[in-house]
Each structure stands twice: as C-alpha cells, then as structure tokens.
Amino acid sequence: MLIFSLVLVTAGITVLALTLGGGTEQPIAQRIDSDRQEFNKLFSTYDTLSKEYYKDVDENKLINGAINGMIDSLEDPYSDYMNEEEAKSFHENISSSFEGIGAEIQEQEGRIVIVSPIKGSPAEKAGLQPNDIILSVNGKSLQGMSSTEAVLLIRGKKGSEVELEIQRGENTEPLMVKLTRDTIPLETVYAEMLKDGIAKIQITSFSENTAQELRSAINDMAGKGMKGIIIDVRGNPGGLLDQAEEIASMFVPKGEVIFQVEDRSGEKAVFKSKNDRELDVPVVVLVDKGSASASEILAAAVKESAGIQLVGENTFGKGTVQSAKDFDDKSNFKFTTAKWLTPDGNWIHKTGIKPDVQVVLPQYANLAFISPDKELKLSDSSAEVKTAEQMLEALGFAPGQVDGFFDQQTKKAVQAFQTSKKLEATGVVKGKTTLMLMEGLRNKILSNDTQLKKAQELLNKEITK
The missing domain is CATH 1.10.101.10 (PGBD-like superfamily/PGBD)
Incomplete structure (x- = not known):
C-alpha cells in the first residue's frame, strides 16, 4: 500500500515523500491535516486514479506529473521540474563537459528556442543562431515540451547524429539540419592578441571556473604587452550568478554597485564590487542578441558602474534569478526566486540592454x-x-x-x-x-x-x- 505524506520545508518548498508499506490505510484524502485542506483535490484525484483508472498506473509518474503541472502553471519558462535523468543533465550543464550539439535552449510559449550556440560547437558550426526554433528532433515534435525534456532528446553520445527541424523567422519554411554530436568542453574563456596590443577575450558561458580562467587569460595577455581588452560575451547564454559577480568585480571599481536583487516583497539586496585592484587598460565589451542572463549582469555592471562602452546589438533580456532544489531521489526543480536589476535599478527582462554603440554584422551573417x-x-x-x-x-x-x-x-x-x-x-x-x-x-x-x-x-x- 502506498503511504503518501506531505513535508513542508521552511523555505516554502513543497516536498512529496513516498514510502511503500503493507497494511490497510485510509485514502490519502482522509488523512490530510485539517489546516492543509487546499490539498484535498490533489490527493483525492490521486486516490481515484490509483484505484479506479481502467488500467494500472505508474504511481511515481502521477506524482511527477502533479509537481510538473504545479510548476507549469506558473507560466515561467525558467521554472521547471526535472526527473532524475533530466536533473543529471542540468548539473552537467553547469559543472562538467557533456556530449551533445552545444546550444543553450529555453521554452517560450510552448516552443523550444535557441538562446545561443556555444563557441566551436556543432551547433555553431552548423549555423544555428539565437531565436531559431527547434520544431522536432529526429522526427519527434517538441511542441509543448519543457526545455529539460528537449535537452534529453537533443543530447547523445559523441559521434552520433541528430536531425533537427529548424524554423528561423515566423514566415519561413522549416529546414532539416543534421549534426554530429561532440564533446562540449569545460573551457569557457578564449584569449588572443590582436594587433596594436589589443587582447580579445571571449567568455562563452559562466561556469564554475570561469572567473579563474579569465584571471589567467588577463595575466597571460598582460605578459604579451596588452594595452586594451575586448571582452566578448556575444552568444553567451549566461550561467552561474556568483561567477558574473566575481567577473564584474574585476572591472567595476571597489564599492560600486554590480547588480541588485529584488524579492517578491520588493525588498532589494545590493551587491557591490570587491575589486582590490583596477585594470589600468581601457576595456570595451561586445554583446548581441545571444548575450543573456549572467552576460547581461556583467554588461549592465560595466556600462552603468564603470563607464565601459558596450558595442554590438541589443541583448537577449533575461532579468530573473533561479534556484534549484534537489529531492532525495535525485530529481529536482528550478524556479524563479527574484528579479535582478542593473546598478541604476533598471529591469531589463524581455527588453535587453541597448549597447552604447550599435553595430550589426553584415546581412550574410544571418x-x-x-x-x-x-x-x-x-x-x-x-x-x-x-x-x-x-x-x-x-x-x-x-x-x-x-x-x-x-x-x-x-x-x-x-x-x-x-x-x-x-x-x-x-x-x-x-x-x-x-x-x-x-x-x-x-x-x-x-x-x-x-x-x-x-x-x-x-x-x-x-x-x-
């Protein structure tokens, strides 16, 4: 007999705990604490389906579906429930290399959209671009899927092929694109010395070691006679907030605001630069429509608190912060906990950041x-x-x-x-x-x-x- 209990955590996270045991038990709906009557419908539905559905049901699937439905009702593309396999993929995205096509995706109004391909990845080499819509994977439609469900279909072993049906623009014919999956490496910072002593340093995402990689790259370029730096976050879909904060501190004077976080009650926490040494060379930052989330935190911080010019195109426009909570079975869910604001208090969600100098790439780049x-x-x-x-x-x-x-x-x-x-x-x-x-x-x-x-x-x- 399935015993189903509800555990409430102080952070407001609802955890559904399952235990298997014998004996005769009351239906769940009859065993609800009197002060939690709002769950009557949920538990009654579960009991009814478990006993009266015309064929046996997967109890875990019912529970997962209930949690997923609760989170889907938020209508927030950045909040999502992940089963064990999906959660493993989510953690790999942040902390280790993985095998796939190398593109950050998100769900938007029931469609899977590319935020940005990763530098040097099969997705970039095939010409995939921000805002491309992935309609299907190997013939399987992605309509209505979450981004984590789509990722499981798109990823696969190095050397294997995957066929994507892509639509670019609302009124264009879909195209079939076949890609060979590869290992997407840990490295997130790429530096090269251009002419006139200008160093170009590209940051492709904000992962666990990105700040340290950037410090090493700056030191390496300084040893080669660096006179100025171009920080390139074009096509950077974001990543870890603490890395964006640490990197912004390298360019924003100590004590100046990097970003603000506003919670549901309107309370704001202000995060300031801890810079103990300022770079003594001029800096310019490159942005485009694929620069999202942590990239935008960095771009807004250097623009508003350090007077560093942004060059390129309007950024993606993601102005929310997510947290992830793990369940005991290794599934998890991520959800939006707050807005983040620029140093001047601007919320750039869905509007993005306008560069100081707007420059578009040649038409053939699109x-x-x-x-x-x-x-x-x-x-x-x-x-x-x-x-x-x-x-x-x-x-x-x-x-x-x-x-x-x-x-x-x-x-x-x-x-x-x-x-x-x-x-x-x-x-x-x-x-x-x-x-x-x-x-x-x-x-x-x-x-x-x-x-x-x-x-x-x-x-x-x-x-x-």
Missing part, C-alpha cells in the same frame, strides 16, 4: 543553413536555392539574379566555387559542396566582424590619448 543531404540542382526553385545564391554572392561567385531559381548562371557559379575548392565541378549543391560553402561563409563572417572592428577602433582611440 543567412539560414542548408542541409548537406539536400540536393540543389539546375531548374530547382526553393528557399534553400536562394540561400545558396546569397552565400555564393557573399563569397564572390556571381550566381546571377538572387531569386531562388537555380538557373545556368547559378550552376556556373557553383562550378566555379567547386573548382576553387578542388571539388568535382558538378554544378550541384550537395554534401561536401554544401559544407564547404557554409564553412567559407563562416570564415567570411569571422574575417569581416564589423562589431569587433568597431571595438578595436574605440580602444585604439583610448590607447592613443
């Missing part, structure tokens, strides 16, 4: 991807053909009129591209031709990074003052 399995050939007409024409044009191979119709001029452009890459000049876009076309475009975007160039320009002015 092109959709083409599945290498799809064949595009003479006389074809489709959205994919138009994308291929746009890619060819961006790479300097004249496809004629860019109209989505694969004509003779398009074929000649494809053959010229294939010849330049030492491929068989078939004039057909498929397989290696598609992959090399997209790789060429990616390299073109990297070499013509208008946002990075503007940041370099601003720093050079500061350095030469």
Whole structure:
C-alpha cells in the first residue's frame, strides 16, 4: 500500500515523500491535516486514479506529473521540474563537459528556442543562431515540451547524429539540419592578441571556473604587452550568478554597485564590487542578441558602474534569478526566486540592454543553413536555392539574379566555387559542396566582424590619448 505524506520545508518548498508499506490505510484524502485542506483535490484525484483508472498506473509518474503541472502553471519558462535523468543533465550543464550539439535552449510559449550556440560547437558550426526554433528532433515534435525534456532528446553520445527541424523567422519554411554530436568542453574563456596590443577575450558561458580562467587569460595577455581588452560575451547564454559577480568585480571599481536583487516583497539586496585592484587598460565589451542572463549582469555592471562602452546589438533580456532544489531521489526543480536589476535599478527582462554603440554584422551573417543531404540542382526553385545564391554572392561567385531559381548562371557559379575548392565541378549543391560553402561563409563572417572592428577602433582611440 502506498503511504503518501506531505513535508513542508521552511523555505516554502513543497516536498512529496513516498514510502511503500503493507497494511490497510485510509485514502490519502482522509488523512490530510485539517489546516492543509487546499490539498484535498490533489490527493483525492490521486486516490481515484490509483484505484479506479481502467488500467494500472505508474504511481511515481502521477506524482511527477502533479509537481510538473504545479510548476507549469506558473507560466515561467525558467521554472521547471526535472526527473532524475533530466536533473543529471542540468548539473552537467553547469559543472562538467557533456556530449551533445552545444546550444543553450529555453521554452517560450510552448516552443523550444535557441538562446545561443556555444563557441566551436556543432551547433555553431552548423549555423544555428539565437531565436531559431527547434520544431522536432529526429522526427519527434517538441511542441509543448519543457526545455529539460528537449535537452534529453537533443543530447547523445559523441559521434552520433541528430536531425533537427529548424524554423528561423515566423514566415519561413522549416529546414532539416543534421549534426554530429561532440564533446562540449569545460573551457569557457578564449584569449588572443590582436594587433596594436589589443587582447580579445571571449567568455562563452559562466561556469564554475570561469572567473579563474579569465584571471589567467588577463595575466597571460598582460605578459604579451596588452594595452586594451575586448571582452566578448556575444552568444553567451549566461550561467552561474556568483561567477558574473566575481567577473564584474574585476572591472567595476571597489564599492560600486554590480547588480541588485529584488524579492517578491520588493525588498532589494545590493551587491557591490570587491575589486582590490583596477585594470589600468581601457576595456570595451561586445554583446548581441545571444548575450543573456549572467552576460547581461556583467554588461549592465560595466556600462552603468564603470563607464565601459558596450558595442554590438541589443541583448537577449533575461532579468530573473533561479534556484534549484534537489529531492532525495535525485530529481529536482528550478524556479524563479527574484528579479535582478542593473546598478541604476533598471529591469531589463524581455527588453535587453541597448549597447552604447550599435553595430550589426553584415546581412550574410544571418543567412539560414542548408542541409548537406539536400540536393540543389539546375531548374530547382526553393528557399534553400536562394540561400545558396546569397552565400555564393557573399563569397564572390556571381550566381546571377538572387531569386531562388537555380538557373545556368547559378550552376556556373557553383562550378566555379567547386573548382576553387578542388571539388568535382558538378554544378550541384550537395554534401561536401554544401559544407564547404557554409564553412567559407563562416570564415567570411569571422574575417569581416564589423562589431569587433568597431571595438578595436574605440580602444585604439583610448590607447592613443
């Protein structure tokens, strides 16, 4: 007989404890403490389904479903119940490497949306972008799924393939994208020395060791004659709050506000910089629509409390803080506990942070991807053909009129591209031709990074003052 008891924790967390035992017990609905009558309907439903449903029910599944439904009723994409397998995946995301495609996702109005692909990941290499909608995984629809449920379908062993159905924009045709899963590494900070003594340091997420990685990178760049720093948090989906606070303290003068946290009663806690040494070189921070959560905390802190300029595009707009609570069975749930506010008291939720200097990437940086399995050939007409024409044009191979119709001029452009890459000049876009076309475009975007160039320009002015 199942004995079901309700345990209330001081933090306001409701924990459902299960014990199995023998004997005759009263129905749960008859064993509720008189001061908890609001649970009568829940327990009565459980008793009824357990005894009268037309076939045996999985008792744990009923409990998990009840908890999940309670959290779903909040209509908050950042609050979610996770079973044991989902909870394990959640913890891996923060504290260790994992195997998958390397993209941060979230649920928005019943759809699974990419927040940002991770640098160097299969998702980034395939051209996935912030706000792309994942419609299905290996043919299974994600409609109505939570982000944690979707993650379990998307992740898998290194070397295995997964096919995603992607929609970019409301009125575009979905595209099928096949990716090969890989190991997504722990490393979150990448530094390189550009010309004129300017160091570019990219932070791809805020994990357990990110602050220490950043300190090491700054010290390394300083040893190479660093005169200015570009901190790049474009495409950074966020992560741990304490890491954002520690990193912001490296750039914000001691005692200045980094961010504020406002609870449900309107009480505010103010977090200030503990910086014991200020960097003596100018800094610029790069942001875009994939900069979310902890990235936005850093961006707002340096902008409002350190006078550091932000360059790029409007950020994602996540202004809430989550906590996670573990159950004894290793399942857990995360839920929103507060708002976070910028140093000046602004709530950027759903609006994002506007950069000081707005710079967009070239139009071809927003092109959709083409599945290498799809064949595009003479006389074809489709959205994919138009994308291929746009890619060819961006790479300097004249496809004629860019109209989505694969004509003779398009074929000649494809053959010229294939010849330049030492491929068989078939004039057909498929397989290696598609992959090399997209790789060429990616390299073109990297070499013509208008946002990075503007940041370099601003720093050079500061350095030469």
